[in-house]
Amino acid sequence: MRKLxxxxxxxxxLTGVVTAVMLNGVLLSANxxxxxxxxxxxxxxxxxxxxxxGKNLKKTMIVxxxxxxxxxxxxxxxxxxxxxxxxxxxxxxxxxxxxxxxDNNVVKIIRNKDAxxxxxxxxxxxxxxxxxxxxxxxxxxxxxxxxELTPLLRQLSDQAGGxxxxxxxxxxxxxxxxxxxxVNRLVKIIExxxxxxxxxxxxxxxxxxxxxxxxxxxxxxxxxxxxxSAGTPTFLIPKIVADDRTNSVIVxxxxxxxxxxxxxxxxxxxxxxxNGNTRVYHLKYAKSEDMVKVLEGVSKSIESDSSGTKKxxxxxxxxxxxxxxxxxxxxxxxxxxxxxxxxxxxxIRQLDIRxxxxxxxxxxxxxxxxxxxxxxxxxxxxxxAMTQFTNGVAPISSIAxxxxxxxxxxxxxVPAVYSSETGEKISDEYRKNDIDGDYSLAADVLGSVSGTxxxxxxxxxxxxxxxxSSDTNSNILSTPSITTLDNEEAYFIVGQxxxxxxxxxxxxxxxxxxxxxxxxxxxxxxxxxxxxxxxxGVQLTIEQEVSSVSGATGVDIxxxxxxxxxxxxxxxxxxxxxxxxxxxxxxxSVQKVPLLGDIPILGHLFKSTSNTKRKRNLMVFLRPxxxxxxxxxxxxxxxxxxxxxxxxxSSREAGLELMDDEKLxxxxxxxxxxxxxxxxxxxxxxxxxKKTMTKKEDE
Numbered sequence: 001m002r003k004l005x006x007x008x009x010x011x012x013x014l015t016g017v018v019t020a021v022m023l024n025g026v027l028l029s030a031n032x033x034x035x036x037x038x039x040x041x042x043x044x045x046x047x048x049x050x051x052x053x054g055k056n057l058k059k060t061m062i063v064x065x066x067x068x069x070x071x072x073x074x075x076x077x078x079x080x081x082x083x084x085x086x087x088x089x090x091x092x093x094x095x096x097x098x099x100x101x102x103d104n105n106v107v108k109i110i111r112n113k114d115a116x117x118x119x120x121x122x123x124x125x126x127x128x129x130x131x132x133x134x135x136x137x138x139x140x141x142x143x144x145x146x147x148e149l150t151p152l153l154r155q156l157s158d159q160a161g162g163x164x165x166x167x168x169x170x171x172x173x174x175x176x177x178x179x180x181x182x183v184n185r186l187v188k189i190i191e192x193x194x195x196x197x198x199x200x201x202x203x204x205x206x207x208x209x210x211x212x213x214x215x216x217x218x219x220x221x222x223x224x225x226x227x228x229s230a231g232t233p234t235f236l237i238p239k240i241v242a243d244d245r246t247n248s249v250i251v252x253x254x255x256x257x258x259x260x261x262x263x264x265x266x267x268x269x270x271x272x273x274x275n276g277n278t279r280v281y282h283l284k285y286a287k288s289e290d291m292v293k294v295l296e297g298v299s300k301s302i303e304s305d306s307s308g309t310k311k312x313x314x315x316x317x318x319x320x321x322x323x324x325x326x327x328x329x330x331x332x333x334x335x336x337x338x339x340x341x342x343x344x345x346x347x348i349r350q351l352d353i354r355x356x357x358x359x360x361x362x363x364x365x366x367x368x369x370x371x372x373x374x375x376x377x378x379x380x381x382x383x384x385a386m387t388q389f390t391n392g393v394a395p396i397s398s399i400a401x402x403x404x405x406x407x408x409x410x411x412x413x414v415p416a417v418y419s420s421e422t423g424e425k426i427s428d429e430y431r432k433n434d435i436d437g438d439y440s441l442a443a444d445v446l447g448s449v450s451g452t453x454x455x456x457x458x459x460x461x462x463x464x465x466x467x468x469s470s471d472t473n474s475n476i477l478s479t480p481s482i483t484t485l486d487n488e489e490a491y492f493i494v495g496q497x498x499x500x501x502x503x504x505x506x507x508x509x510x511x512x513x514x515x516x517x518x519x520x521x522x523x524x525x526x527x528x529x530x531x532x533x534x535x536x537g538v539q540l541t542i543e544q545e546v547s548s549v550s551g552a553t554g555v556d557i558x559x560x561x562x563x564x565x566x567x568x569x570x571x572x573x574x575x576x577x578x579x580x581x582x583x584x585x586x587x588x589s590v591q592k593v594p595l596l597g598d599i600p601i602l603g604h605l606f607k608s609t610s611n612t613k614r615k616r617n618l619m620v621f622l623r624p625x626x627x628x629x630x631x632x633x634x635x636x637x638x639x640x641x642x643x644x645x646x647x648x649x650s651s652r653e654a655g656l657e658l659m660d661d662e663k664l665x666x667x668x669x670x671x672x673x674x675x676x677x678x679x680x681x682x683x684x685x686x687x688x689x690k691k692t693m694t695k696k697e698d699e
Contacts, residue, residue: 037084040074046095050109053088057081064110067097089132093179098134098162112162116177128187129180134162136177139187143194146174152193153186202258204249209269210342211242211249212349217268218249218261244346279341281332286352288325288332295323295334298347302340356628358530358538359636360490361481363575363621364546369614370472376591376608380462389591389608478524478546481640483627486532495523498549501556522547522559530624536572538624544578564620572626580619587612638670645669 037056041049047063049071054061073091092099098115100108110118120134129135141149146167153174157163163178165186174190176183206214218240238253238261251261283291299321322335323344334344376389417426455464484490497519504515527543545563562581570576592598592607599606627633645667652664678686 037079041071044071046071060106062108066111067109069095086131093132115162116164128184132179135180135183137183139174139190141172141194146172202251204265206247206269208338210345211244211247214249215240215242277338277341278335281348283330283352285354288330292323292325295344302343356486356532356626357483359483359625360528361623362526364478365619367475367617372470372612374468374610376466377605378464381460480524480526489529492526498522537569539569541567570624575621575623578620578622583616585614641670
């Protein structure tokens with residue numbers, strides 16, 4: 001019974017012991033693995049050091065070829081896996097290298113200065129990183145400008161190594177790159193420096209002075225004080241803006257700066273001693289004589305309003321207002337009361353602005369295609385029978401007349417001459433030279449022939465066959481352009497003046513005849529008036545004309561003319577079509593002998609056929625470009641200038657056949673800077689230097 005009872009007890013005890021031993025072993029093994037790294041490297045190649053760490057941490061290491069050197073380091077403590085990896089990063093940072101960890105358990109070992117451009121992680125407040133791992137962090141600055149803060153942080157960052165500090169002004173943020181420990185330190189410095197100051201806005205209402213004039217005076221004083229004390233902090237310099245609508249001065253800045261401006265404004269905002277006041281306004285863009293008309297109308301309107309409000313008051317006085325223009329200096333001289341001066345000054349400030357300009361580029365494209373075929377046969381018989389057609393075939397009657405006129409006439413026979421006294425022969429009988437025919441008529445006929453003219457004569461019959469095929473293609477491209485001010489008409493023409501007879505008269509008995517001639521402009525004309533609307537729209541009133549001389553008529557010359565008059569709305573830089581013409585004309589003309597010309601196939605021997613086909617495509621496009629500043633105008637001028645210069649350079653490269661290539665002119669390179677001649681002092685210094693050099697050479 002004991003064996004039977006003891007057996008189960010023995011098995012249970014043994015099982016408990018084994019379980020306890022195994023549990024202790026597992027715990028002991030876990031503790032050993034949790035801190036089983038004790039690195040010790042002496043004179044070890046850094047590549048071998050990286051290889052050993054990679055095996056221990058089970059990471060794939062990719063080493064840059066520039067990573068070289070030996071490592072001497074030893075740790076007397078057992079390190080965990082995380083501590084071991086940080087120890088690895090510390091050693092690399094000391095020796096000037098960095099580890100960039102990728103997502104696929106791959107670590108790249110590169111130089112510190114190359115790490116800033118690698119794919120290092122971007123961290124934030126939730127995961128700022130630790131130790132010497134390379135990170136990038138974007139910090140938003142709220143109360144100070146990053147432009148002033150960046151130089152301070154760069155002094156605390158390893159700019160020569162992997163550190164980098166970059167500021168982005170539009171968003172007022174700083175981008176920090178470097179080890180996590182250094183980046184976190186810089187972030188703490190930014191948080192302490194980025195404190196809100198006592199910035200506020202104060203509105204000062206003026207009673208007597210003008211807000212715009214007050215701001216001008218204060219800004220002039222601040223500029224002069226900045227020149228004397230260049231070390232004044234930025235936050236102590238207030239920002240001042242004039243509100244002309246309410247005649248107020250808006251001041252923004254620290255309390256001390258705002259208080260200083262407020263005291264100055266209160267002293268200057270005092271009533272004038274006299275009722276009248278005279279001001280001289282120097283205009284920048286507007287014309288003084290044009291401005292006088294506007295200001296006189298405004299002053300009359302203000303005076304009528306003020307007189308209406310004070311009509312019941314007995315103490316109302318008449319306002320003496322004088323507005324004159326000095327055209328030589330483009331200035332206005334105004335004498336009026338202070339409130340009237342403020343109103344007129346506000347009008348001047350809004351009207352005396354830089355007016356925008358518009359560059360109008362027109363594109364005129366004309367494509368013409370023409371095809372024609374003429375075929376005709378004419379017959380002739382000596383007895384007088386003939387056929388004669390006029391649609392492109394030379395008349396056989398003209399050919400016959402020319403041939404007859406070209407025949408030479410034999411000379412007359414001169415009989416022998418005998419002496420009347422003796423009867424002796426003085427001279428023998430002879431024939432005069434043949435008289436040459438007249439070839440001028442044949443030349444006229446043949447000169448009017450185009451294509452092939454073939455003639456044949458057999459007995460009393462003759463036949464003439466003429467065949468011609470014509471093909472005309474023309475492609476005309478014109479790109480006129482013109483620049484003008486807003487709401488100013490501009491006119492542009494490229495062409496010539498052609499004389500046209502307008503009348504003729506003769507005196508009595510057809511004596512003293514004379515003709516009246518008028519010259520007409522022929523070429524490309526462009527007349528445009530732009531009006532810039534709010535936004536980017538431009539309204540254009542356009543007159544576009546393309547004319548050319550097509551040839552002479554029985555009376556005078558004929559002129560081809562294409563003209564467009566229209567008003568369009570276009571966006572800035574957009575191309576619009578003004579108009580176009582697509583014309584196609586097909587004509588067939590047949591002249592034939594009745595009955596004989598209708599015979600199939602053989603009928604072509606008794607008729608003349610002419611086929612013509614003409615097709616014309618004409619399109620006119622226009623593109624306006626608004627020029628609001630001088631920089632854009634300079635860029636457009638430079639683009640056009642370089643285009644013409646490139647054409648001249650290309651012509652010189654092609655060369656001249658009979659002259660030196662250097663004879664071709666080339667524009668100089670575009671130069672934005674104005675080269676001024678040397679000053680008198682510089683000139684005299686060069687003269688002295690030249691004399692000194694000459695004296696030394698003589699010695």
